Amino acid sequence: MMRARRAGARRPGLMPREARGSRLIDLLEQQNRKTVLQEWSRALHLATEGLIFLRSATIVLPSELSGRSCSPPMSPDPPPPPTQAPHIRVAPPHLVFGEAPWTQQSEGCGRKGDFIQFGVGFLQSANTSAHHATRAAGVLVGEWAKYRWGLFSETGYPGDQLYLAWYRQGMRWTATVCTDVRGGLPTCPVDHPHHCNEPITAHENATSSLLSFPHLPQVTKFCNSRTHNKEAPTKQNALCGGRSAWEVMKEHEDFRDSERSPSLAQPPPPPVLHFIWQPTQRFVLLVEDTAVMNVQRRWEFVRKAVRRVVVYDLPNGAEVAVVVFNAKDKAAAPLSTVLESTTSDLRERVGSSLPRNPSNVGESQACIPCGIKGAINVLKEGGASPQAANIVLLTSGGKGRKAQVEDVRRLVHKYGLRLQLVLYPLAERPGLPAPPHALVPVARESGGRVFTVMDEGVGNDSKVSMLVSLMEALTAAVAAGGATTPVLIHSATYQGGIASLSTGTFSLDDSLAANARFAVYYYDLNHVGNTIHLTSPSGATFASVNMQEEDGDVNMIFVNLHNAERGEWLYKVENRADSHQALHIQVTSLPSANNDVMVRVWTNQDSQTVIDVEDHRPIIIYGEVKLRGAAVIDAAVKAKLQRLGTNATGGTYPEIHVPLLDLGTGGESLPCYLLPVEITSKLSQTWMLCWLRIS
Known part of the structure; x- marks a missing residue:
């Protein structure tokens, strides 16, 4: 699937968005002569001795591209929804590779890579003549071999x-x-x-x-x-250990079909092109409403987390609904037209729409398919198609029934939904790991992600750290659905029990928008004293008593920093929290429109539904830092690993912090760093940490 990425801020030498989108369609779909995709299919057919060719391609166009500017023909069969990551990205020129195709390959020999990328200029040059189209097709075949077959x-x-x-x-x-x-x-x-x-x-x-x-x-x-x-x-x-390309390719599933026989007698048919516009960002927050949410103020935390993500984190222009479910579904807030500014009443109404108290329905009676159907009905009633909508499912960590899982899978596939799964488990007995949830494979199949919130309780209360983690998980879930959410610049936890000033620093730079938010999250209001001081990089001190705002429905005191000075800031907060609680301080800002900084983390198991412990294949964590699509050299990157579940005493396992190293091999593959034995023994599995630099 090809995806025409949003170009972001306009750069010199680039056409306006609509012109670029129209030109892209013209380049991919020509009636009178062979196109790059046709030549690519022919070259692929020849290179694989008649076994492989391009049958169809789905081109996802930016949502801002007007339908009036072009009318590409649609195929008789409806194309699949764009819920999976694109194989090929059409993007602005790369700082290193320019318009030419290049492949990011992080999985190693014989394994599928991350993506192929090139600019519109590559297609423009290729379509000037048959000779150029043939040359471009050969380049694409080589890049496809790197991406698809791990060469x-x-x-x-x-x-x-x-x-x-x-x-x-x-x-x-x-x-x-x-x-x-x-x-x-x-x-x-x-x-x-x-x-x-x-x-x-x-x-x-x-x-x-x-x-x-x-x-x-x-x-x-x-x-x-x-x-x-x-x-x-x-x-x-x-x-690849000195093996040839064909020796590696023959081990791939594409070439293992013994019933197929190569055929070069007839050229392959032209590929069928599907053109799809990116839909409006639509989110349904689907929340489990059962008796388990009544334990340790969990429902209160759910309400606060939903309010935070709706009021403060979802971008303008997104559509959002809230649906609760137990044995049946109920729409708490129907699909809104369009979210407006962060001060709008609409955000307040949707963010505060959850019931004040959870139901008494037992967790075992929770009907997740009923909730999914309710989310679909809300989407339809709002006049929108469910296709490619994001269902952010917040549910307890129960294993779930197999019959329900199959019903959810059928609904997700039928309507082309992307399922973002947020697990909010209750650890019942010390020493047991968090139980796996049966919906994890379904979420990954749909192109969604899975987030788990640590269960941290003390007596009848939960720690405020659980509230913060729940907020972060919901924000990450909507970001995984394509929403532009605030960037977490700084996060720190300061334990209570000693009346003192908690101090720290954070930095702002030009990769961020002009405004930033300094926030203190607390358990009880009296846990935060009267002193909240901020000192700017130039030395100016702000006593925020006249600047701070409070959202008691989120347990947050915050200071909005307008046109915030760039550089290192100092803060002081009076910490009066109880010994078993803490203050959590976070600084956030939206990304700047002029600096495309991207930070991403993933593992080689993200697409796996089952991890075979007998495989002995290490789990690899990849970290990536890029500026306008190119690598950032000499960046300091640290991974924080957290083992789920509770230890023998009922407490949580300590975090493990390990730097991600760049070993300097560069190029299309990512270097890896094997963790020391004393760390891997704590995780019960072998982990590798990797840090990407493309040069």
């Missing part, structure tokens, strides 16, 4: 110390490539490869490799075990 480049890079452009072979320096013409490789007779200025090109009789010379029209194949160059210091050799 890597079979050429070196000038100046690279790991993947050399030239390597010593006897008395000569030979170009680092893979080709089927033995002895026809460019060589350099001088003593040092730095003196080799000859461009590396393939022999005119060469037909491989698409991972070395994808831009040459005569190169149409991948190297196999007979033609592969195992001696060259290529990334393919280094990461």
Whole structure:
């Protein structure tokens, strides 16, 4: 699936959004001549010996692109909803790769990568002539092989110390490539490869490799075990153990179908193109309303968390509804037209729409399919299609019944919903891990994510840390659904029990919007003293007694910093919290429109429904920091790992903080760092931490 990403702020040399969207359709869908996608399908068919070709593609256009500006033909069959991550992104020029295609591959040899990306200029250049279309198709086949089948480049890079452009072979320096013409490789007779200025090109009789010379029209194949160059210091050799492209490809499920036989006699049919506009962001907060929510002020925390995300976190223009369910469903707030500014009455009404007290219905009687049906009905009654809507399901950590899971899966697939699952478990006995929820596979299949809130209770109360975690989980769930939510700049916890000033610092920079919010979350109002002081980077001190606001329905005291000064800020807060409670301080801001900073974390198990402990494959955590699509070098990145459940004494396991290291290998693959044994033993599984730099 191709997705035309939002371009964000307009940059020099870019067409307006509607013009770019219209041009994209023209480039992908031409009636009178072959397009890049048609040529790509043909090249893919030839490179895989008649086994693979492009049958169809779904192109997701930005929602702001007017339907009046173009009218692409739709296929007879309805296209699938755009709930999965795009395979290919059409984006503004990359700071390093420009308009050219490139692949982010984080999973390693033989495993699917993250995405392919290129600019509209690549398509414009390709469609100028049949020759350019053929060259572009070869490049796309090479990138698809990296993304889909886990292959890597079979050429070196000038100046690279790991993947050399030239390597010593006897008395000569030979170009680092893979080709089927033995002895026809460019060589350099001088003593040092730095003196080799000859461009590396393939022999005119060469037909491989698409991972070395994808831009040459005569190169149409991948190297196999007979033609592969195992001696060259290529990334393919280094990461795939010296195996050829075909040796790796044949192990992939795409080539394991024994009933298929290759056919090159007939060219593949033209791919069918589906054009879809990104729908309006629609969210249904689906909340379990059973007796378990009455334990340790849990329902009170649910109400506060829902109010926080609706009033303060959801962006303007989003549509949101609130539905509660137990043995049946009930709409607490119907689908709103459009959320307005953060001071609107509409946000207040929707955010405060949950019942004041939970029901007495037992947790075992909770009917999750009833809740999903209620969410669908609310979407339909609001005049919107349920397709591609986000259902943020907040439910306890019970295992769930298998029959209910299948009903939920059927509804999610039928209506093309994206299920964001927020688990709010109650740990009943010490020493037991949090039970797995049967809906986790369904959420992942739908393109959604899963968030778990730690159960932290003391007697009849829950800790305020549980409230903060619940707020963060709901905010992360709507962000996973595509909403632009506030960036968490600073988060700190200060234990109570000692009357003192809690002090700390936070930094603001130009990647953030002009305004920021400094917030103190408390359990009881008297836990926060009268002193809240902020000192700006220039040394100006603000006694916030005249600036602060309070939202008792969220247990939050906050200061809105308008046109906040850039640099490091200092704060002091009088902490009067009880010994078993704490004050939580967070600083948030929206991202700046002019600085596209992206921070992302994921694991190699995110798409897995079942983790086989006998597989012995380590769980890998990937961290990524980018500025306008390019890597940020020398960034300090730290992972915080939390084991779920409770220990033998009923307490929570301590957090583990480990820096994510960049080992400098760069390129399309991500370096990994294996955790020390003393840390992995605490997690009961092997973890790897990785930090991405694309160079």
